[in-house]
Amino acid sequence: MPPDDPLDRAFAALADPTRRAILQRLGAGDAGVVELAGGSPLTQPAITKHLKVLERAGLIARGRDGQRRPARLRLEGLLPVDDWLRRTHAEWSDRFDRLETHLASQPEATTSEENRDA
Amino acid sequence: MPPDDPLDRAFAALADPTRRAILQRLGAGDAGVVELAGGSPLTQPAITKHLKVLERAGLIARGRDGQRRPARLRLEGLLPVDDWLRRTHAEWSDRFDRLETHLASQPEATTSEENRDA
DNA sequence: AGGTTATATAACCGATCGGTAAAATGCAAC
């Protein structure tokens, strides 16, 4: 198994609506498993599992407050996603820019292996 | 199956490095399955599957060019992700602002086992 | 000690995932 880098884990963690809901809720303040399970049809172990996924993705951290283990958001956890999105956005608009420029100036082939859909 | 909205599908699609590589490669121009499989250790059916996932996520569209079926990027496919990230970012910085204000008034010692790089 | 509460783990389940090999389809050219 390849490393399974943070970007993989972050995207995978965010792909689940329950997990995104947990993050959103944590935005209103740290919360323990019971509190999180309260606003959800899921059972407490399910929430614990989701928290573990979010933790491994770096999106939350668990603390210790008495017998509770409140989860809190980790801002840095979104950085890999943020970065990837920025880079990709740049590349894509690059491509679209080039396409537009190309179409505006001259309707024929440019370098080596471009697409010719006009 | 519940709705499984576009955001779910987009995040899930992006969670796979092979799929992200395909997107990046498509940034350099449309490509068919054979071309995509060429730069990968995977077989063609595997690529076809990945393309289907990307297509259902709205991140690519398939065309028709002779007997090829080239895939091309779909810029709009990233919009849901973009939106979610923007919204979440806003909410989180909100929370961190409040946290800083709070910390300024009272020091705390709750955390025990996290790796927060200053 | 015992009891209550918060959380985690274990064992299990069906569904989905990522991959394969092999067969089927589609399309072009001879």
Place this chain on the structure above:
DNA sequence: GTTGCATTTTACCGATCGGTTATATAACCT
């Protein structure tokens, strides 16, 4: 037509996912 190429579909596989119930820790409080 048949041949040849690009692509998809069809089983099939093991692994992971998202959920459950039941049980085990762990921390608090009498």
